[in-house]
Amino acid sequence: NIFAASSPERAKLIMSNVAKRIEALDPSFIPLFVRSDVVGQKLLCLIACMCTDTLFFDFVNDVIRVKLALGLNEYGDSDARKFWDDKQIQSDKVANLTEATRKRLLSTYKQYLYNAGITDGNVGSRKIIVPIISADIVAWLREHDLQPALAALTGE
Structure with a gap:
């Protein structure tokens, strides 16, 4: 149980998600990941x-990138509400999400960003921390047409 999952079913779900994420990227991702430091990983x-969750990409792009592009270094609950309001207009699928599902997704997105060092863990308004991305990772992202992800994280 390398994921310290609470059950065998949960471990299988985690492994499935990890495999899906790895498969979404070019195989050259693996050696890059292995030689990167913890921050890069x-x-x-x-x-x-x-790359595997377009709604999450949209959240990072529409909230984090836009805030950084405007020279702002934090986002709050009002930014998240605006994101959900905009997405509900754009997508029937998102419009049909319950409030509980939106809250759960937002909590997950915040945790992803915090775990990656992109935001702090404050409740309410969160500070955005522009990552220092190694030249190897930047080159790999550009080589594999992932500039939008790079821009979303850096505000470029």
């Missing part, structure tokens, strides 16, 4: 999440 994991 966390960013690569976050980028893999962004």
Whole structure:
């Protein structure tokens, strides 16, 4: 049980998600991941999440990138509400999500960003921390047409 999961079923679900994220990226991701430091590995994991969850990518792009592009270094609950309001207009699927599901997704997204070192863990308003991304990772992202993910995390 390498994931310290609470049950065998949970371990299988975690493994399935990890495999899906790895498969979403070019195989050259693996050697890059292995030779990266912990900070780089966390960013690569976050980028893999962004590649497999378009709603999460949209959240990072529409909230984090926009805030950074405006020179702002924090986001709050009002930004998240605006994101959900905009997405409900754009997508029937998102419009049909319950409030509980939106809250759970937002909590997950906040945890992803915090775990990757992109935000702090404050309740309410969270500070955005622009990552220092290694030249190897930046080059790999550009080579594999993942500039949108890079821009979403850096505000470029």
